[in-house]
Amino acid sequence: HIDKETEEQLTAVNIVVMYASQTVMDKDGRLKIDLVGEGNGYYITGGQIVEITWKKDGRFDATTFYDKQGRELKFNPGNTFIEVVPYEGKVTADEIELSRKGFPEVKSEDAES
Numbered sequence: 661h662i663d664k665e666t667e668e669q670l671t672a673v674n675i676v677v678m679y680a681s682q683t684v685m686d687k688d689g690r691l692k693i694d695l696v697g698e699g700n701g702y703y704i705t706g707g708q709i710v711e712i713t714w715k716k717d718g719r720f721d722a723t724t725f726y727d728k729q730g731r732e733l734k735f736n737p738g739n740t741f742i743e744v745v746p747y748e749g750k751v752t753a754d755e756i757e758l759s760r761k762g763f764p765e766v767k768s769e770d771a772e773s
Contacts, residue, residue: 673738675704676725678714682746693744695723702751703727705736 661670678701681694696716703710703725712733716723725733745751 670741671739672741673705674735674740676712676740676742677702677704677751678723678742678744679747679749680744682744695744701725701745703733 662668663670678695679699683692683694684690685692696719698713698715701712701714703712711728713726714723715726727733743751
């Protein structure tokens with residue numbers, strides 16, 4: 661993406677791709693995004709792409725990210741961009757297509773309702 665005012669390429673040291681349930685709420689296309697519960701994603705930094713999981717216990721709690729070994733993720737110093745993607749969504753990073761395919765099922769507040 662290009663910054664509209666500076667016309668410079670936007671950059672981030674850390675990029676997080678979070679997969680979350682998304683539902684269209686009305687005819688205007690507004691989305692309900694379920695960010696309470698657990699999910700999967702990717703952490704992209706320093707030329708590396710790492711599978712991660714995320715967890716958020718309640719609406720006002722912080723989201724915590726974990727590596728595949730279950731350790732809390734430590735972000736590199738610098739800015740962080742977080743992209744929330746629907747479960748069926750795909751993201752391309754350096755010509756590598758990332759998708760949720762292959763991840764285990766996740767638990768979310770909506771799934772328990």
